[in-house]
Amino acid sequence: xxxxxxxxxxxxxxxxxxxxALSDTTHDESLGDLLCDLMHFADDNNFxxxxxxxxxxxxxxxxxxxxxxESPPTTPYTATFNIPSGNATEVFxxxxxxxxxxxxxxxxxxxxxxxxxxxxxxxxxxVREIAITDEEGEQHALWQTxxxxxxxxxxxxxxxxxxxxEITKEIIDAWNNTDKLQxxxxxxxxxxxxxxxxARDVLDAWENGDLxxxxxxxxxxxxxxxxxxAQAKGGAA
Numbered sequence: 582x583x584x585x586x587x588x589x590x591x592x593x594x595x596x597x598x599x600x601x602a603l604s605d606t607t608h609d610e611s612l613g614d615l616l617c618d619l620m621h622f623a624d625d626n627n628f629x630x631x632x633x634x635x636x637x638x639x640x641x642x643x644x645x646x647x648x649x650x651e652s653p654p655t656t657p658y659t660a661t662f663n664i665p666s667g668n669a670t671e672v673f674x675x676x677x678x679x680x681x682x683x684x685x686x687x688x689x690x691x692x693x694x695x696x697x698x699x700x701x702x703x704x705x706x707x708v709r710e711i712a713i714t715d716e717e718g719e720q721h722a723l724w725q726t727x728x729x730x731x732x733x734x735x736x737x738x739x740x741x742x743x744x745x746x747e748i749t750k751e752i753i754d755a756w757n758n759t760d761k762l763q764x765x766x767x768x769x770x771x772x773x774x775x776x777x778x779x780a781r782d783v784l785d786a787w788e789n790g791d792l793x794x795x796x797x798x799x800x801x802x803x804x805x806x807x808x809x810x811a812q813a814k815g816g817a818a
Contacts, residue, residue, distance in 0.1 A: 586644055656715070660685035663710035678713045678721035685711045686724060 597611055606614045623630035655674040658681035662669045671688060675681035689708040709729040713722035725733070 586647065589644070658721070659714050659716075660688070661712045661714070662689060662708050663712070664708055678715075681713045682711060682722040682724055685713065 597615060600606070600615050600618075601608065601611045604611075604614060604618070620630050622628070623633070653676045655676055657672050657674055658678060660671050660673055660681060662671070662685070671685065673681045673684045673688075675684055689711065709726045711724045712720055714720050
């Protein structure tokens with residue numbers, strides 16, 4: 582760990598606070614009184630106060646011009662807090678979008694965020710989503726509660742499942758009407774297997790918090806199934 586002059590000053594401040602508590606001296610007089618008492622301490626314990634003071638001045642001169650470590654650069658990010666009745670925004674200066682999201686989540690749990698910060702004003706609120714955007718309005722990080730993520734993905738999932746039922750019917754119809762069973766059956770069975778795998782992926786992804794990714798996979802499998810149906814119908818008698 583790199584020790585800075587700020588660290589050294591804080592150590593001295595802690596020592597001075599302790600001295601003030603013990604001696605009941607005022608803040609303005611505390612440093613002078615402490616130095617005076619250190620002289621008494623040197624006398625009682627055979628320390629050369631002048632030599633110690635000379636050494637201290639030498640260390641101070643060396644440390645005064647030390648280059649202090651630079652803090653990592655920060656960027657302003659806007660956090661948008663979403664609740665059922667409205668939104669609130671707050672700017673955080675952070676080293677990355679993920680850092681800003683971490684700060685925003687901590688802020689959301691802090692009493693500083695009140696009903697009056699939302700538009701419209703919310704009598705009761707529960708933050709269900711936090712979006713982090715840069716100065717250009719581009720989103721870089723997002724957090725959602727499990728319940729809200731499911732609610733967002735549910736309509737898309739329902740639409741995909743309804744489409745899956747329709748495609749399954751078309752697969753069965755294509756099966757009944759094709760006279761090129763060898764190739765068509767293989768494609769159609771593969772399409773059904775693909776959909777089953779994606780259905781399992783949806784369940785696994787929900788447990789892992791990535792329902793949206795599973796829905797996209799399901800949509801891709803439906804596209805493949807549609808192509809298989811078209812090929813089967815093309816070979817129908």
